[in-house]
Amino acid sequence: MAAASQAVSAPPSAAAPAPNPGKRKTRAKGKGNKNKAKKKLARSGQDDSIHRRRNKPSAKFLKLLRKRARDYNSDDDEEDDDRQQEHQPNPRRRRRDEEEEEEEEEDEALSHSDQEEEDEEEEGVSTSATTRFEQGCRAFRVAFLKIMAKKLPDDPLGPILSAHKKLVATKLAEELEEHKPKGEARKEKRMAAEKGHVIPEDHLDSKEKELIKVATKGVVRLFNAVSKAQKPRKDLNPSRTKDAKVLAKERKNTFLAELEMPSHQDKKSQAPSNFSKRTGKDEDEPAWAPLRDTYMLGSKLKDWDKMKDSAAASGQAEVPLGDSSDEE
Amino acid sequence: MRQPRSGPGKRRGRGPRIPATTLRKQQAALANVDQITGAKIPKSFVFSRGKLPSTLRHLQQDLRKVMLPYTALNLKEKKRNNLKDFVNVAGPLGVTHFLILSNPKSLPHLRFSNSPQGPTFTFQIEEYALAADIANSQKRPRCPPGIFKNSPLVVLSGFSGLGNPFESLVEYFQHMVPAVDPSTVKLAECQRILLLKYDKEKEVVDFRHYSIKLQPVGVSRRIRKLMQNNQVPDLRDLKDVSDYVTKAGYGSESEVDDEAATVSLPSDVDKLNRASRKSAVRLQEIGPRMTMRLVKVEAGLCSGDVLYPWPVAKESVGEKGKVTEEEIEGQEETEDELEDGSEDEMEE
Numbered sequence: 279m280a281a282a283s284q285a286v287s288a289p290p291s292a293a294a295p296a297p298n299p300g301k302r303k304t305r306a307k308g309k310g311n312k313n314k315a316k317k318k319l320a321r322s323g324q325d326d327s328i329h330r331r332r333n334k335p336s337a338k339f340l341k342l343l344r345k346r347a348r349d350y351n352s353d354d355d356e357e358d359d360d361r362q363q364e365h366q367p368n369p370r371r372r373r374r375d376e377e378e379e380e381e382e383e384e385d386e387a388l389s390h391s392d393q394e395e396e397d398e399e400e401e402g403v404s405t406s407a408t409t410r411f412e413q414g415c416r417a418f419r420v421a422f423l424k425i426m427a428k429k430l431p432d433d434p435l436g437p438i439l440s441a442h443k444k445l446v447a448t449k450l451a452e453e454l455e456e457h458k459p460k461g462e463a464r465k466e467k468r469m470a471a472e473k474g475h476v477i478p479e480d481h482l483d484s485k486e487k488e489l490i491k492v493a494t495k496g497v498v499r500l501f502n503a504v505s506k507a508q509k510p511r512k513d514l515n516p517s518r519t520k521d522a523k524v525l526a527k528e529r530k531n532t533f534l535a536e537l538e539m540p541s542h543q544d545k546k547s548q549a550p551s552n553f554s555k556r557t558g559k560d561e562d563e564p565a566w567a568p569l570r571d572t573y574m575l576g577s578k579l580k581d582w583d584k585m586k587d588s589a590a591a592s593g594q595a596e597v598p599l600g601d602s603s604d605e606e
Numbered sequence: 607m608r609q610p611r612s613g614p615g616k617r618r619g620r621g622p623r624i625p626a627t628t629l630r631k632q633q634a635a636l637a638n639v640d641q642i643t644g645a646k647i648p649k650s651f652v653f654s655r656g657k658l659p660s661t662l663r664h665l666q667q668d669l670r671k672v673m674l675p676y677t678a679l680n681l682k683e684k685k686r687n688n689l690k691d692f693v694n695v696a697g698p699l700g701v702t703h704f705l706i707l708s709n710p711k712s713l714p715h716l717r718f719s720n721s722p723q724g725p726t727f728t729f730q731i732e733e734y735a736l737a738a739d740i741a742n743s744q745k746r747p748r749c750p751p752g753i754f755k756n757s758p759l760v761v762l763s764g765f766s767g768l769g770n771p772f773e774s775l776v777e778y779f780q781h782m783v784p785a786v787d788p789s790t791v792k793l794a795e796c797q798r799i800l801l802l803k804y805d806k807e808k809e810v811v812d813f814r815h816y817s818i819k820l821q822p823v824g825v826s827r828r829i830r831k832l833m834q835n836n837q838v839p840d841l842r843d844l845k846d847v848s849d850y851v852t853k854a855g856y857g858s859e860s861e862v863d864d865e866a867a868t869v870s871l872p873s874d875v876d877k878l879n880r881a882s883r884k885s886a887v888r889l890q891e892i893g894p895r896m897t898m899r900l901v902k903v904e905a906g907l908c909s910g911d912v913l914y915p916w917p918v919a920k921e922s923v924g925e926k927g928k929v930t931e932e933e934i935e936g937q938e939e940t941e942d943e944l945e946d947g948s949e950d951e952m953e954e
Binding site for chain 2: 472473474476477480492494497498500501502504506
């Protein structure tokens with residue numbers, strides 16, 4: 279109690295303790311003699327000193343206590359402290375030695391008793407400001423070591439020295455709880471947005487294969503229908519010259535027959551069917567015959583037989599026929 | 607989506623001069639009638655109602671690609687555009703078909719409808735995969751240039767003998783793309799196929815999109831590649847030129863040519879597939895892929911009488927609840943339409 283009070287009231291007098299250990303040693307030698315002499319004086323009643331202390335405190339000790347109390351109450355008695363500084367290094371040194379022996383496990387109560395002993399021995403020489411300062415340092419050291427020696431529990435938050443440890447923990451927990459539903463909601467939203475979206479596998483399964491088969495069948499059927507509709511003679515191969523000749527002859531006959539045919543409607547029905555093939559030949563011209571530059575001019579008619587040959591080779595049977603019939 | 611009020615005529619006068627050929631092509635694309643057959647060309651809008659997650663927006667873009675060329679690939683819609691706006695624009699542009707994606711209650715739905723007055727077929731998309739997913743899953747994704755220049759062929763399968771909602775559905779799908787006239791169609795233009803197959807067991811429609819590839823039968827891979835690449839082949843290791851032809855390439859011609867998939871072509875399709883030769887038909891998926899369940903058929907455009915599922919008597923409570931729920935959904939949509947009737951215009 280007393281030590282604590284001293285620590286509080288101690289003025290930070292700079293001159294006091296030399297922190298240099300080497301220097302301290304030399305000084306200790308000189309003052310050690312002085313100390314001894316003092317001890318000799320005290321030694322006369324040393325045997326029953328403990329007894330005495332226990333039963334009735336000496337007048338000096340009482341005086342000291344009183345002075346301490348005064349020190350504690352008064353803030354501005356630095357002159358006294360200055361005066362007392364002459365005696366200061368001696369007790370300080372001794373205490374230091376004791377401490378080294380005691381190591382860290384010494385507690386405050388013990389140090390208290392030490393202090394009392396010293397005070398007793400020093401006969402009225404009260405503890406100086408530096409000592410009090412030192413004691414404050416010591417208290418801090420003890421407290422610090424205590425903290426450092428503490429075994430930390432496996433806390434996910436880590437070591438928190440704050441007094442608001444609990445508050446911090448609750449806050450963090452709240453945040454976590456808040457964060458969790460947010461993430462879940464986002465996940466749910468994404469799931470909802472992706473609903474029905476199936477990323478296909480890299481191989482075709484049986485269902486897809488079957489679908490492709492169905493589609494292929496449909497395409498083949500259509501192509502066959504087209505070839506049936508667009509091919510005049512199936513048994514004749516237009517790439518063979520013999521057949522090509524036959525086809526050309528046939529086409530010529532049909533063409534001539536077409537020319538003689540007076541029916542207007544028949545022409546009309548045939549005309550559109552031929553435009554498509556024409557557009558295949560030259561894309562840039564308009565498909566509709568009246569829009570073409572050569573419409574009604576008969577320029578195509580001039581070399582109609584030439585065209586027929588080329589068409590025969592490629593198998594487009596009705597191209598020239600249709601054109602000329604339309605232009606007539 | 608919003609156009610200045612000045613009108614298209616005024617704008618054309620001020621804008622940059624468009625070359626005559628381009629203009630002609632644009633007009634041809636705008637034409638509502640096929641110049642060859644004289645049939646009306648069906649055109650489509652693919653758009654969405656409500657907010658869509660990103661994957662569904664990708665699906666929407668994929669569907670637009672499927673519906674090319676007679677669709678608006680870059681159709682922009684705003685939150686405030688309602689169905690009425692689309693209908694108003696569809697008339698002058700000759701758009702007849704709407705494909706509407708929506709995501710009510712986080713269940714993706716696709717509605718096929720005819721533009722002015724229905725019917726509307728509502729499908730719930732149970733599973734889907736984007737074109738990108740399909741391409742990622744393939745070793746060699748195939749997408750030749752110009753594949754989207756012509757409309758796809760539509761192949762329907764498994765719809766026969768199912769009764770009314772499906773009969774009208776078949777009719778709808780058949781008229782979704784320009785009709786193919788066998789006597790006039792060019793095979794080189796048939797590059798894609800849209801397969802819609804009805805699975806009777808699961809009662810779902812499988813939606814698949816494939817590219818068509820023709821390969822000459824009986825021609826070795828090397829020759830095929832030589833013809834395709836137009837490059838001088840690497841002959842370093844060969845002693846004679848003939849080795850290049852006679853030497854077998856990779857031993858495994860992985861796909862065995864089966865008779866069912868071969869066709870004899872009426873005309874030349876390209877350098878390799880000549881009229882005289884037989885060619886094998888190969889399909890490769892280009893996506894998107896969807897599995898859809900028919901949920902509802904309405905007589906009008908997203909409104910009107912519910913034709914399917916059949917209005918049921920009071921005994922079957924569960925079914926009835928389902929129907930009413932759908933009706934409520936439909937009502938919400940009609941309300942949505944009525945909310946703002948401002949005349950917004952759309953750009954294609």
